[in-house]
Amino acid sequence: MLLITIIFMIMLVVYIGITIFYIHHKIINLRSYAEKAYANIDVLLLKRAELVPQLLVLDQRESAQMKELMNALLIQQSINSKVEVHNKMHDLLKNCAVINNGHQQLMHLNAGIAHRVTIYNESVLLYNSCFKAFPYSYFMKILNLLPMAALREFS
Structure with a gap:
């Protein structure tokens, strides 16, 4: 009888130990997932912050060049000079494709940010649901963890 009681106590201690380890591991993993998701948002925001000024400069250059070429086209009288202006416009249209690619990258980054925010x-x-669920709520207090704030939806 004593042997059965000792075996039962050992099994109970092992079960409680495994349960404590599992709960601790789950809480830490949930917090880690949220922190990784936040870091992914931060990376995409940095990429977007680098891309937007480049696009603004390209847009300004393109619009200035387009105005200049349109004025030159209106002023030019000879066919040869008009052909040169049209050739320059063709080159400018190639630059427009680069700008459009940049705009597509920006739209892709924005969609990625919205997805990562979700x-x-x-x-x-x-993670925050653990503050309300038994026995996780006790571990949250023991580990002195605080709830995390959600972000507003990005659109």
Whole structure:
């Protein structure tokens, strides 16, 4: 009888130890997922912050060159000079393709940011739900963890 009681106590201690490890591991993983999602948002925002000024400069250059070429086309009288202006416009249209590619990259980055914000908010929701669920709420207090704030949806 004593042997059965000792075996039962050992199994109970092992079970409680495994449960504590599992709960701790789950809480830390949920917090880690939310932090990784936030870091992904930060990376995409930095990429967008680098891309936007470049696009602005290219847009300004293109519009200035287009105005200059249109004025030159209106002023030119000879056919040869008009052909030169049209050739320059053709080159400018190639630059427009580069700008359009940059705008597509910007739209892709914005979609990625919106997707990552959704992932972050879902991760935060799962993490914050641990503050209300037994026995996770006790571990949150023991580990002195605070709830995380969700981000507003990005559109």
